[in-house]
Amino acid sequence: MIHxxxxxxxxxxxxxxxxWLLVFFVVPMWYLAKMSLSQGLFPFFSFxxxxxxxxxxxxxxxxxxxxxxxxxxxxxxxxxxxxxxLAYWIAFRGGRWKNLFLLLVIxxxxxxxxxxxxxxxxxxxxxxxxxxxxxxxxxxxxxxxxLATSAAxxxxxxxxFLPFMxxxxxxxxxxxxxxxxxxxxxxYASRARAFARVTLPLSLxxxxxxxxxxxxxxxxxxxxxxxxGTPRQYMIGNVIQSEFLSVRDYPTAASLSFVLMAAIxxxxxxxxxxxxxxxxxxxx
Amino acid sequence: MRLVRRHILSAYAVLALAYLFLPIAVVVLxxxxxxxxxxxxxxxxxxxxxxxxxxxxxxxxxxxxxxxxIALLSSLFxxxxxxxxxxALVRYRFKGSATTNLLIFVPMTxxxxxMGASLLTLFxxxxxxxxxxxxxxxxxxxxxxxxxxxxxxxLVGFDRHLEEAAMDLGANEWVTFMKVTLPLIMPGIVAAGxxxxxxxxxxxxxxxxxxxxxxxxxxxxxxxxxxxxxxxINVIGTAIFVIAVSGMLANILLQNFRSRKGALxx
Numbered sequence: 001m002i003h004x005x006x007x008x009x010x011x012x013x014x015x016x017x018x019x020w021l022l023v024f025f026v027v028p029m030w031y032l033a034k035m036s037l038s039q040g041l042f043p044f045f046s047f048x049x050x051x052x053x054x055x056x057x058x059x060x061x062x063x064x065x066x067x068x069x070x071x072x073x074x075x076x077x078x079x080x081x082x083x084x085x086l087a088y089w090i091a092f093r094g095g096r097w098k099n100l101f102l103l104l105v106i107x108x109x110x111x112x113x114x115x116x117x118x119x120x121x122x123x124x125x126x127x128x129x130x131x132x133x134x135x136x137x138x139x140x141x142x143x144x145x146x147l148a149t150s151a152a153x154x155x156x157x158x159x160x161f162l163p164f165m166x167x168x169x170x171x172x173x174x175x176x177x178x179x180x181x182x183x184x185x186x187x188y189a190s191r192a193r194a195f196a197r198v199t200l201p202l203s204l205x206x207x208x209x210x211x212x213x214x215x216x217x218x219x220x221x222x223x224x225x226x227x228x229g230t231p232r233q234y235m236i237g238n239v240i241q242s243e244f245l246s247v248r249d250y251p252t253a254a255s256l257s258f259v260l261m262a263a264i265x266x267x268x269x270x271x272x273x274x275x276x277x278x279x280x281x282x283x284x
Numbered sequence: 285m286r287l288v289r290r291h292i293l294s295a296y297a298v299l300a301l302a303y304l305f306l307p308i309a310v311v312v313l314x315x316x317x318x319x320x321x322x323x324x325x326x327x328x329x330x331x332x333x334x335x336x337x338x339x340x341x342x343x344x345x346x347x348x349x350x351x352x353x354i355a356l357l358s359s360l361f362x363x364x365x366x367x368x369x370x371x372a373l374v375r376y377r378f379k380g381s382a383t384t385n386l387l388i389f390v391p392m393t394x395x396x397x398x399m400g401a402s403l404l405t406l407f408x409x410x411x412x413x414x415x416x417x418x419x420x421x422x423x424x425x426x427x428x429x430x431x432x433x434x435x436x437x438x439l440v441g442f443d444r445h446l447e448e449a450a451m452d453l454g455a456n457e458w459v460t461f462m463k464v465t466l467p468l469i470m471p472g473i474v475a476a477g478x479x480x481x482x483x484x485x486x487x488x489x490x491x492x493x494x495x496x497x498x499x500x501x502x503x504x505x506x507x508x509x510x511x512x513x514x515x516x517i518n519v520i521g522t523a524i525f526v527i528a529v530s531g532m533l534a535n536i537l538l539q540n541f542r543s544r545k546g547a548l549x550x
């Protein structure tokens with residue numbers, strides 16, 4: 001506690017990093033906000049409290065907003081269903097090899113995002129093995145496809161953001177004191193009951209963090225829809241991307257960005273309310 | 285019953301791992317493909333020629349070079365800046381720490397398109413030409429938060445008594461930091477640096493918004509995907525994968541070795 005009187009030290013330590021965050025995160029957000037209320041054509045925009053941008057953005061791209069929420073929501077639920085047992089298995093059955101199994105989980109994501117997604121394009125392609133098997137057993141019609149469907153886009157999103165689900169789940173499961181579970185079983189709880197009343201509640205911070213870290217990038221993604229889907233599967237990320245980089249209608253793109261952030265924030269708050277307890281946010 | 289359950293869970297885990305590795309297997313397999321056309325989507329026959337000629341496609345090696353340079357520089361800067369922030373947050377109580385925490389947390393929960401777009405807006409407003417410099421700025425930015433979180437996790441579990449012991453033995457604060465604190469948190473710093481490097485070399489979205497005419501490896505893949513997908517992309521992808529995974533594997537084995545030797549239990 002020798003440090004307490006040297007009040008300037010923490011600020012000196014913070015200064016360079018926080019300056020970076022201020023100049024290149026906070027200031028850009030402010031410019032983006034200003035842009036969302038501006039009018040004009042590239043590169044001449046003028047600020048003018050143009051709230052109509054927001055109304056137009058939402059009404060023109062309602063479909064893509066809803067679709068983003070749906071795709072990201074479904075992908076998050078599937079990712080949770082895939083990841084929870086896997087994280088549980090590593091945390092409780094991994095033994096000495098925990099770190100190795102964890103490496104196995106993360107390893108696929110060292111292949112560049114775009115290359116991974118292109119690989120899914122190969123796997124799901126019309127003359128690929130999976131489509132042919134599904135056609136043979138009659139799940140898909142003889143001219144049925146997987147590529148260019150919502151299912152393909154959701155599958156891609158689920159896969160690409162999986163580590164963001166597995167890692168927080170693993171961390172929270174791994175920290176659980178096994179004696180608590182043993183105690184529940186000593187007190188005649190069945191294994192299922194011990195899981196439901198002890199393990200699951202203790203892992204909720206991990207669930208919360210995982211859902212958050214998966215849903216947010218998923219809702220803003222545009223790569224999966226672009227590579228595995230068609231314009232009929234485009235999400236709001238595709239719209240923002242093309243409004244910025246192709247159409248160059250910055251005000252519309254900026255207001256879309258803010259609506260996306262606001263929508264995500266609202267969903268996250270609702271979700272936090274459902275899971276209860278404010279302490280969850282600390283874990284995230 | 286218990287035996288069955290144990291095996292159900294294990295089988296599920298194996299299936300999940302298989303799912304994770306399916307596309308990777310495809311990437312590796314198709315790096316040996318001999319595509320007849322410009323696209324590498326169907327299997328045409330085995331060949332080593334992509335591996336013996338990994339840069340045999342115009343622009344590929346230049347893009348990879350840019351990616352590696354930016355990953356090195358941005359992970360170095362972000363690790364330095366982030367480690368200092370983590371030290372301040374864990375070691376000191378000060379006014380504004382809640383705001384600092386928030387400012388670390390929010391970038392990680394901002395969708396990449398939005399972050400990329402806001403930086404683009406900034407650079408347009410300030411009339412900064414986009415290119416290598418703006419990519420570097422952006423990569424340092426999104427890496428800082430991840431570094432802080434990683435290093436902080438290491439610092440929280442730190443035994444302060446070791447520092448007190450050093451000071452009791454006459455070391456001043458600087459010597460204590462250099463000889464005790466820094467070596468002990470080094471694994472956390474290295475892990476943060478590696479994470480930052482991996483995030484940087486893989487980033488597409490934020491880079492796409494701020495690259496100007498500079499091409500990184502992911503941007504190259506993106507551009508290529510529209511006109512042709514040379515099997516060399518798979519070769520480079522596989523190579524990055526193998527290097528990264530063997531590095532991490534070595535790290536795990538080294539730590540197991542150290543802990544067996546019974547070195548400082550931190």
